[in-house]
Amino acid sequence: MRTSVQTKIWLAIVSIVLIFASFMLVFFPAQHEKSLIKYFNQEVQNLSNTVSLGVKIALTEQNFEGVEMAMDYAKSDSRLIFASMIQLDTIWEKDSNSYKVEKIIISTYPEGFEASTEMASSDSIIVKASPFTSEIMKGQVMVGFTTKEIDKTIARIKKTSIIASFSVFLVGLLIGLVLARKISRPVLALRNAAKKVGAGDLNQQVSISSNDEIGELGAAFNIMVDELADAEDKIKKKSETLQAQNEIIEQKNHHITDSINYAQKIQEAILPPKSLIDKLFSHYFVLFEPKEIVSGDFYWISEAKGSGKLEKEEGSEMNMNSTRIVTVCDCTGHGIPGALVSMLASSVLRETVYSKGITEPAQILDSVSAALISSLNQTGESIAKDGMDAAICSIDYNPSNNNGEYKLQFSGAHNPMYLVRKESPTEVEVYKGDFRSVGFAFGQVTKFTNHELFVNKGDRIYLLSDGYIDQFGSEKAGGRIKKFTAKRLQKLLATIQKEDMEKQKSILHETIMAWMDGKDQIDDILLLGIEI
Amino acid sequence: MKVLETDNSNKLMLLVARRSFVMCFVLLALLAGPYGHADDGALAIISNSKGAPEEMSISEMKDVFKGERQRWSDGTKVVIALMKTTTTIGNSTAQKLYKMSDQELNKYWLGLVFQGKAKAPKFFSSESELKDYVTETPGAIGVIGLISLGEGKSVLIDGNKSF
Numbered sequence: 001m002r003t004s005v006q007t008k009i010w011l012a013i014v015s016i017v018l019i020f021a022s023f024m025l026v027f028f029p030a031q032h033e034k035s036l037i038k039y040f041n042q043e044v045q046n047l048s049n050t051v052s053l054g055v056k057i058a059l060t061e062q063n064f065e066g067v068e069m070a071m072d073y074a075k076s077d078s079r080l081i082f083a084s085m086i087q088l089d090t091i092w093e094k095d096s097n098s099y100k101v102e103k104i105i106i107s108t109y110p111e112g113f114e115a116s117t118e119m120a121s122s123d124s125i126i127v128k129a130s131p132f133t134s135e136i137m138k139g140q141v142m143v144g145f146t147t148k149e150i151d152k153t154i155a156r157i158k159k160t161s162i163i164a165s166f167s168v169f170l171v172g173l174l175i176g177l178v179l180a181r182k183i184s185r186p187v188l189a190l191r192n193a194a195k196k197v198g199a200g201d202l203n204q205q206v207s208i209s210s211n212d213e214i215g216e217l218g219a220a221f222n223i224m225v226d227e228l229a230d231a232e233d234k235i236k237k238k239s240e241t242l243q244a245q246n247e248i249i250e251q252k253n254h255h256i257t258d259s260i261n262y263a264q265k266i267q268e269a270i271l272p273p274k275s276l277i278d279k280l281f282s283h284y285f286v287l288f289e290p291k292e293i294v295s296g297d298f299y300w301i302s303e304a305k306g307s308g309k310l311e312k313e314e315g316s317e318m319n320m321n322s323t324r325i326v327t328v329c330d331c332t333g334h335g336i337p338g339a340l341v342s343m344l345a346s347s348v349l350r351e352t353v354y355s356k357g358i359t360e361p362a363q364i365l366d367s368v369s370a371a372l373i374s375s376l377n378q379t380g381e382s383i384a385k386d387g388m389d390a391a392i393c394s395i396d397y398n399p400s401n402n403n404g405e406y407k408l409q410f411s412g413a414h415n416p417m418y419l420v421r422k423e424s425p426t427e428v429e430v431y432k433g434d435f436r437s438v439g440f441a442f443g444q445v446t447k448f449t450n451h452e453l454f455v456n457k458g459d460r461i462y463l464l465s466d467g468y469i470d471q472f473g474s475e476k477a478g479g480r481i482k483k484f485t486a487k488r489l490q491k492l493l494a495t496i497q498k499e500d501m502e503k504q505k506s507i508l509h510e511t512i513m514a515w516m517d518g519k520d521q522i523d524d525i526l527l528l529g530i531e532i
Numbered sequence: 533m534k535v536l537e538t539d540n541s542n543k544l545m546l547l548v549a550r551r552s553f554v555m556c557f558v559l560l561a562l563l564a565g566p567y568g569h570a571d572d573g574a575l576a577i578i579s580n581s582k583g584a585p586e587e588m589s590i591s592e593m594k595d596v597f598k599g600e601r602q603r604w605s606d607g608t609k610v611v612i613a614l615m616k617t618t619t620t621i622g623n624s625t626a627q628k629l630y631k632m633s634d635q636e637l638n639k640y641w642l643g644l645v646f647q648g649k650a651k652a653p654k655f656f657s658s659e660s661e662l663k664d665y666v667t668e669t670p671g672a673i674g675v676i677g678l679i680s681l682g683e684g685k686s687v688l689i690d691g692n693k694s695f
Contacts, residue, residue: 062616064645064652107643136635
């Protein structure tokens with residue numbers, strides 16, 4: 001429940017007034033009544049004692065002035081109901097071992113009042129007795145006083161308490177009214193002003209009518225609103241500047257994106273057209289997922305004739321018995337830098353194969369590496385460490401050269417080649433690339449290793465960059481995010497050999513997407529599969 | 533009485549002396565008899581010049597001394613003065629006037645005072661004090677021995693000075 005400041009002030013004052021009124025109406029009269037009864041009892045007892053002493057003196061000295069004076073004093077008190085003089089007679093039993101005290105009232109004032117020796121105090125009367133002893137007699141004086149006067153006094157106190165409480169209540173109401181006006185009004189004005197400021201109106205100011213905390217609050221509010229208005233002006237100006245800069249950046253971004261998009265088209269131009277691949281291989285797939293618009297990964301497929309010279313891809317006649325070269329390259333970085341290096345690497349690769357006529361994969365890599373080092377000026381002091389990883393293989397499709405089998409040569413720079421033979425489809429042969437890159441290399445530069453092997457029709461080879469196997473997924477191992485890994489890919493390939501190449505591409509794509517589970521792709525993905 | 537006779541003169545002289553002594557004793561006893569009776573029992577009433585009448589009947593006197601009459605005919609307040617019951621006169625007063633013992637007299641007055649029916653008497657240890665008090669107090673009336681009656685105002689009771 002929401003309670004306003006005004007209500008709280010009222011509640012506080014009403015509570016104080018009620019507490020005071022309760023004290024005045026209940027506690028104070030009760031305490032006063034107790035005191036009155038106590039003192040009245042004491043007063044009656046004292047009077048009884050005085051009369052008793054007077055009686056004793058009268059009996060022993062025959063001086064009646066004391067008792068006369070005490071009785072006159074008692075009789076003058078309108079609260080006196082009775083005063084009795086009681087004689088105590090000790091009556092011994094016949095055996096003289098026990099006795100009883102008999103009380104006889106010998107005189108009572110007022111005459112005719114029916115006093116009893118058994119009278120005791122009650123709500124309406126206070127009875128007190130005082131003993132006396134003389135040679136003549138033994139007895140006691142008993143006096144009874146009405147409590148009506150006390151009741152009247154208490155009633156007067158209650159009346160006074162009610163009047164006092166009512167007066168306090170009225171004063172409380174007045175104070176409450178003044179306080180509520182003095183406190184709640186400026187607070188409400190502050191609240192309303194704050195609401196308007198919250199709604200964006202920074203011209204709000206509150207009037208300050210006091211120099212107390214509320215006045216200070218109002219002054220602080222006004223200063224705050226002024227500073228907010230200044231801050232808003234500054235933000236507006238900065239926002240305008242930022243907007244202008246954003247527009248410039250947007251324009252530049254647009255230009256850059258246009259450039260990159262155009263660069264993509266250029267980069268796509270260096271990739272072999274589908275028509276060429278279709279001519280060279282009946283069954284294959286290319287799973288190519290660049291991380292950005294342009295990619296650092298690229299693949300290149302070509303055909304070499306028996307003489308060693310290669311035909312150009314487009315518009316050329318295909319010799320089904322020729323040697324075919326398949327290359328998967330992963331240039332340093334990705335995006336624009338990767339694309340630039342890939343353009344250079346692609347050019348050098350073509351130059352190596354087309355112009356120099358080199359068809360052996362290891363020689364191709366050695367030649368490309370040397371060309372890149374030269375092109376990127378990686379021999380001087382200022383060494384650019386750019387280069388590429390690659391997997392390259394050549395397949396001799398002339399069965400007569402190899403007793404019905406096809407000769408396959410492979411060389412790799414970091415990147416491997418997987419081979420799954422038709423006769424053992426669950427076994428993945430792994431041909432690892434050398435532990436160095438094409439282009440810049442630390443230490444002594446060694447030549448790439450050339451692997452030779454024979455394959456049969458229906459065997460499947462897979463060339464890949466590291467994008468697929470290094471992709472992080474949602475699974476964690478020891479608190480660290482796991483990569484997909486080469487082993488997992490090999491297992492996957494072993495399980496999908498019943499599928500055709502197109503289906504395999506689909507499975508591989510879905511698997512890596514599921515593995516990423518919405519996470520960012522960390523690198524370009526390139527996986528190329530060919531069925532011999 | 534038996535007279536002893538002897539043969540010699542000493543015995544005669546002793547006899548004469550003894551007879552003379554007895555005679556004197558009897559004579560003194562006869563002379564002192566009426567006066568001794570008056571000291572023990574005869575009481576007289578004295579009063580202040582204001583208030584009390586010159587003469588009262590014995591019943592009026594009893595009314596006054598029992599506290600039943602509060603004021604004299606001239607309006608003066610009745611003030612009773614008595615000898616303490618420990619004195620001979622006081623004791624005699626209790627018996628003759630009030631027909632009460634000492635204790636009964638005290639209880640009687642205590643009862644009256646307690647109930648406010650009467651003002652208690654003023655009790656004195658000596659008659660001279662009592663007489664002085666009566667002389668000085670308007671409306672006062674007191675009881676003393678007849679023998680102590682002086683020149684002050686006395687009240688006749690049924691025409692007698694004593695009762």
